[in-house]
Amino acid sequence: MDTKKIILIVVLVAVIVFAIFGTILGFIFYKNNDSNKGNTGKNKNSEQYYITLEDMYCNIKESKKIVRLKITVEISDKDTFEKLENKQFLMRDEINKIIRNKKEEDLQGKDGQLTLQSEIRNSLIELFDNENITNIYFNDLIIQ
Incomplete structure (x- = not known):
């Protein structure tokens, strides 16, 4: 195999791994932010x-x-x-x-x-x- 093809495959695999990792971290942070919003300050569901x-x-x-x-x-x-x-x-x-x-x-x-x-x-x-x-x-x- 040509070195250009090997470098291209390594770069594509790295981009795909980073995209998957980033998506997983995004979901984790988004989920944590939603669950913490109800615990800080006034609860949006509380009525006055x-x-x-x-x-x-x-x-x-x-x-x-x-x-x-x-x-x-x-x-x-x-x-x-x-x-x-x-x-x-x-x-x-x-x-x-x-x-x-x-x-x-x-x-x-x-x-x-x-x-x-x-x-x-x-x-x-x-x-x-x-x-x-x-x-x-x-x-x-x-x-x-």
């Missing part, structure tokens, strides 16, 4: 449930002003959502207690809003002894 409370008006501590707010509570569990849906009056009461103990300057700006959201969330988690309350959103937050 929302309870939007009616407009609330609260007095501010040591001020003649009032706060008008509308709050949405995010919940990560359907059973918790169903339990809390009928207990909106308790959530409203708890939020009123928090707002009435805040001074006007405590509610100002982005930091004030973030602190208030966190405080309301933590208070509701403690009140209902349930970690499935994941976030608090302000639809409206107006100081008048």
Whole structure:
């Protein structure tokens, strides 16, 4: 056999072996990525449930002003959502207690809003002894 033919056959065999090896590795990495996606961060299949409370008006501590707010509570569990849906009056009461103990300057700006959201969330988690309350959103937050 001619050396050119031998070199051609060796190169073709090497290309075929690398292609097969690459395909196998591709499938392994693709399969691992798909199985790991569900384990990192939020699961795509998890649903979020929302309870939007009616407009609330609260007095501010040591001020003649009032706060008008509308709050949405995010919940990560359907059973918790169903339990809390009928207990909106308790959530409203708890939020009123928090707002009435805040001074006007405590509610100002982005930091004030973030602190208030966190405080309301933590208070509701403690009140209902349930970690499935994941976030608090302000639809409206107006100081008048």
